[in-house]
Amino acid sequence: MPRWLSAGFGVVSAAAGIGVAHVVAALTVPAASPLLAVGSIAIDAAPTPVKEWAVRTFGTADKPLLLGGIAVVLVLATAAIGLGAARHRWVGLVGMVALAGVSGAAALVRIPGPLAVLPALVAALVAAGLLLVLARVGSGSGRSPASAPEPPPPSPLDGPHVRSGRFRPGRRGVLLGGPALIAAAGVGGGTLLSSLRTSDAAVGRDQELPEPVSAAAPLPDGVQIDLDGVTPFVTPLSDFYRVDIALSTPRIDAATWSLPIDGLVESPVTLSYADLLEMPMVERWITLSCVSNPVGGPYVSTGRWLGVPLADLLDMVGVDAEAEQLFARGADGFSCSIPLDVVRDGRDAMLAIGVNGEQLPLERGFPARLIVPGLFGFVSAAKWLTGLTLSTYDADVAYWTERGWATDAPALTQTRIDVPRGLETVAAGEVTIAGMAWAQHRGISRVEVSIDQGQWQEAELAADAGDDLWRAWSHVWESTGAGRHDVQVRSTDRTGEVQPEERTDPFPDGARGWHSIAFVVEE
Ligand SMILES: Nc1nc2c(c(=O)[nH]1)N[C@H]1C(S)=C(S)[C@@H](COP(=O)(O)O)O[C@H]1N2
Numbered sequence: 001m002p003r004w005l006s007a008g009f010g011v012v013s014a015a016a017g018i019g020v021a022h023v024v025a026a027l028t029v030p031a032a033s034p035l036l037a038v039g040s041i042a043i044d045a046a047p048t049p050v051k052e053w054a055v056r057t058f059g060t061a062d063k064p065l066l067l068g069g070i071a072v073v074l075v076l077a078t079a080a081i082g083l084g085a086a087r088h089r090w091v092g093l094v095g096m097v098a099l100a101g102v103s104g105a106a107a108l109v110r111i112p113g114p115l116a117v118l119p120a121l122v123a124a125l126v127a128a129g130l131l132l133v134l135a136r137v138g139s140g141s142g143r144s145p146a147s148a149p150e151p152p153p154p155s156p157l158d159g160p161h162v163r164s165g166r167f168r169p170g171r172r173g174v175l176l177g178g179p180a181l182i183a184a185a186g187v188g189g190g191t192l193l194s195s196l197r198t199s200d201a202a203v204g205r206d207q208e209l210p211e212p213v214s215a216a217a218p219l220p221d222g223v224q225i226d227l228d229g230v231t232p233f234v235t236p237l238s239d240f241y242r243v244d245i246a247l248s249t250p251r252i253d254a255a256t257w258s259l260p261i262d263g264l265v266e267s268p269v270t271l272s273y274a275d276l277l278e279m280p281m282v283e284r285w286i287t288l289s290c291v292s293n294p295v296g297g298p299y300v301s302t303g304r305w306l307g308v309p310l311a312d313l314l315d316m317v318g319v320d321a322e323a324e325q326l327f328a329r330g331a332d333g334f335s336c337s338i339p340l341d342v343v344r345d346g347r348d349a350m351l352a353i354g355v356n357g358e359q360l361p362l363e364r365g366f367p368a369r370l371i372v373p374g375l376f377g378f379v380s381a382a383k384w385l386t387g388l389t390l391s392t393y394d395a396d397v398a399y400w401t402e403r404g405w406a407t408d409a410p411a412l413t414q415t416r417i418d419v420p421r422g423l424e425t426v427a428a429g430e431v432t433i434a435g436m437a438w439a440q441h442r443g444i445s446r447v448e449v450s451i452d453q454g455q456w457q458e459a460e461l462a463a464d465a466g467d468d469l470w471r472a473w474s475h476v477w478e479s480t481g482a483g484r485h486d487v488q489v490r491s492t493d494r495t496g497e498v499q500p501e502e503r504t505d506p507f508p509d510g511a512r513g514w515h516s517i518a519f520v521v522e523e
């Protein structure tokens with residue numbers, strides 16, 4: 001048997017195993033599907049600089065690329081197993097079981113309960129079994145006799161269109177193609193199944209939201225600068241930035257979901273989704289930003305959040321004096337530390353169930369997440385909540401703290417130039433420079449623009465919607481000549497602090513520095 005065929009047997013057996021396991025996962029725990037489970041571990045284990053590089057280089061395409069990378073490694077490994085199995089059958093058995101073991105162990109790290117290993121078990125059975133059969137049949141020791149009569153040589157009259165009885169790509173084609181088909185059907189079918197199971201009705205995302213007892217203040221006229229290219233003040237949910245460690249979006253059924261609030265409290269409670277819907281809700285416009293946002297970057301958005309004030313929940317359980325933090329956990333293994341004094345200082349920190357008038361979309365943390373104005377998302381905005389624990393910083397350590405990032409991280413002031421775009425060519429005359437500035441919970445009091453290293457000039461601020469929100473700004477500049485010009489911007493927050501000039505990386509507590517771009521004025 002040719003070596004490529006042995007290697008191919010290894011690859012297609014593993015692929016078929018993964019395909020069937022994907023279906024099993026879709027029916028049980030989607031995130032336990034082998035590639036997803038291993039990918040999640042890779043995300044958890046990747047050293048911070050690697051992760052930063054991946055996000056910087058690939059942006060939101062980093063996850064498909066990760067899966068692709070794992071697939072390449074897997075093809076090489078399973079080809080080797082296939083080659084080994086051609087000589088010694090046990091190599092195939094041990095190799096496939098070992099690979100499946102890796103995926104089972106990976107699944108167990110993030111997903112509690114024995115169901116997490118079921119897909120890996122199925123993958124092991126299918127992949128090892130199939131490889132043994134293929135190796136046997138392929139080497140001719142199976143039922144189909146190796147001594148089958150050779151087909152007669154092709155006649156020169158037979159073109160590619162002639163499908164006579166001697167056209168026999170069949171055997172090898174079937175041996176490789178059959179399992180490949182199983183793999184494709186499994187991955188396609190499993191993915192379809194998961195999406196059916198995550199339909200809005202299936203998870204309880206088809207309910208009326210309660211009316212808030214305290215509605216969001218209407219946005220003042222003039223918060224928006226109506227100029228092509230300037231960010232919309234309210235981010236449509238489809239454009240809202242998304243950052244999380246979940247390789248597959250957690251699917252949580254609101255009907256069976258419950259949220260324990262425990263730890264250093266007088267009376268722990270466990271709330272159901274129905275319990276939450278009964279509680280008094282507030283609705284607030286809040287701008288959320290990500291610590292990974294580079295200067296001038298896109299990871300910032302604004303929505304109208306509906307939820308139960310966290311202070312109410314704390315009052316309900318009665319917090320012990322030793323408690324330092326509200327430790328929040330998400331279904332994807334994420335966790336974060338929210339300082340108790342921040343939760344209780346009067347800001348609109350909430351356990352949110354709705355955004356922009358609808359229940360949270362699945363990728364935004366359905367059924368419930370936290371939103372804390374003024375803190376970066378990674379230290380506050382836990383999605384797919386599974387538990388809230390009042391504790392000390394020693395007792396519970398947050399996911400990103402374990403990876404070297406800051407434990408407490410107030411959102412930093414940033415100012416972004418939206419128009420002109422970098423290197424855009426604009427007509428001579430009046431050039432409008434405009435963009436967004438944010439310093440959540442402190443507010444923006446001033447934005448300044450400097451062109452070609454000239455004096456700082458005060459930009460015009462759009463209407464103010466509140467300190468927890470971003471603010472649009474614009475500045476009209478009379479062009480001074482054709483060719484390249486540079487513009488830089490900086491903001492001052494309401495505490496009087498001016499954005500520092502020096503650029504820093506997002507790691508470990510957010511990027512600092514002035515955004516600048518170059519543009520070109522036409523002749
Ligand atoms: N469960 C969970 N919650 C999470 C995260 C995560 O990885 N898992 N990422 C956080 C980070 S880093 C940010 S910036 C915000 C982003 O929220 P969004 O995806 O709804 O914009 O969610 C936070 N909540």
Ligand SMILES: [Mo]
Pocket residue numbers: 243289290291292376377378
């Ligand atoms: Mo983030």
